[in-house]
Amino acid sequence: MLNPQVKLSPDIFKEEIKKEPTRFGFGEGLVIAGDANPNVVVLCADITASTRCDAFRDKFPDRFFQMGIAEQNMAVVAVGLALSGKIPFISSYATFSPGRNWEQIRTFVAYSNANVNIAGAHAGISTGPDGATHQATEDLAIMRVLPNMRIFVPCDSLETKKATVAAAKIWGPDYIRFAREKTPIFTTEDTPFVPGKAEIFWESAKPKCAIIACGPLVYNALLAAKELEEEGIGTIVVNNHTLKPIDEKTIIDVAKRCRTVVTVEEHQVTGGLGGAVAEVLAKNLPTPMGFVGMQDTFGESGPFDQLIEKYGMGVGAIKEAVTKIVKKR
Amino acid sequence: MAESYDKKVKFLEEMANKIRQKIIETLLEAGSGHSASTLGSADIFTALYFYILNHDPKRPDMPERDRVVLSCGHYCPVQYVAMAFAGYFPIEELKTLRKLNSRLQGHPHYGVLPGIEATSGPLGSGLSQSIGMALAARMNREKHRIYCITSDGEQDEGNVWEAVMFAGKNRINNLTAILDRNNIQIDGYTENVMPLEPLRDKYEAFNWHVLEVDGHNIEAIIDAVNEAKAIYEKPTLIIAHTIPGKDVGFMECEFKYHGVPPTPEEAVLALKELRTLCGKIQED
16 A cells, blocks of 8 residues: 555546646746745756756746757866856756766866766656657666765656755765656655655565566556555555665665565666665675666667566566566565 | 065976976886976976965865866876976876876876866866756855866867857856967877967957957966956956977977877977076086
8 A cells, every 4th residue: 555654646646637747847946946046047058948957047047058959068168167165957858868968977077076966857768759859768877876866766756856956955976767758747746855765665565576666657556555455466666766875774675675676767777766775785685686777778769657667667567577576585 | 575476486487397307207217198288387386286276285185275177188298297286196106107007097087186176188078077067056156166278179069169159158156277279289289280360359259358468478367367366257268379398499399299209319308408498508
């Protein structure tokens, strides 16, 4: 059953649940952060409306910088601003930032430990019809490997807003990843969001598998958990919104209780959440694992929901992964 | 006034010579590093640290200080030596360059050595960092200036031109870039590896004010920097024409000395040349 303590939306399993792209929460979060602190500035690379920076731009025109289609310059100008006491957010599509400008982020943001917040929009395969060139499915891996970097993968628009506000307050480099397509808003204002603290969203009696998920796919994980429970397989679903530093304690705890783990992410299964959880468990509590995500392949054009099914990240695929792994208990 | 200024220039020229000698000693001790460009730009760094900058080596975090952003991080030995002579840290510490547990990293690391304003090494990004600092100063209505030291070879990097375009568009007038035009890079002469000329026209086309000076004439460098301060509508680029390896005859204009330190034998010869001003005066 749903964990009552995290106060998820009462509409969570209803057909009419409200949907909104996670990037909307980023736009709202920027304005809240900008109101709270005059040092917050925003840089965007020619996709201001798409990354939802337009509300900040309109409210704080003197604190918004149009960088043109120049992600490398954007990242390093942000470093200069940060070293001078500003709190910059840079935003573009994740394939370009932190994709194209990765070395600039590595050397000038991470190595300098500069207080730069990197927002990667259109991450995962949610970019749908645009095709694989615009679908970032490697961004978590390339950011997770960077020392000093903190990574948030919020699960819905509301949590993206909370993560954005939190990133502005936390000193040091942050990466926030969000998506293009509408996905359910299943958390509420009262759902806890503590950076670095994973939350248990679902817990069956006698759970046999811990489903550790991040991003909008947490919703699919919950749907899978509900159906699995009805079919007699109990699970725990963890919303692992902070990929780095990862909440080792919660991961070890749920792995100990369930004795099997399935990770769910809209990303390559190597290097992202699956890799991170596997590292934690290999060090502390070797546990049989299943990996739901992109299986070392690029995406393609198509409607978002059909891509999720084709690339094995739908509710059915999660259930299958759980059913398979619990046999190894 | 004129007399004291002349005295100051003489002091600066002597300081540049001292800095060149120390570069040779420091690179010899380090066992690796870049000889030609550090010797070639010694006059620029002397002018900056001993005349141009509003700074206080004893208060490296003074808010109103001018910022020096070294874009071509491999030039750092000349910056470290100038900083040590200016009093940022003990001259003895230069012996730790490129060694374990040193604050003097092979390429500068922001945050470990007070007075180093930015990380650099991977080329082509210093101008971007300088722009960020200049924008912050403008937003805060602060009067300090940002000096970006850049090299000609790194103009090959695409990131440079993104930054050049942005600075021109936004009229970043509190930024002065000084480009060490020494015509060499690792694989050869810049005009063979990847031609840059007409470099002046390129910057002017992006709405920059461009000055060209003899990069070994300290008075000319100072005059150009002062002129840049008076340009309100544009960022300024000072193209400083220099001789790589300057004042060490066998290194001058030889691209093979770009990325290597002197051998012990070469160091002896180089120091003798520098101490006698290429044989013009007796060695002490």
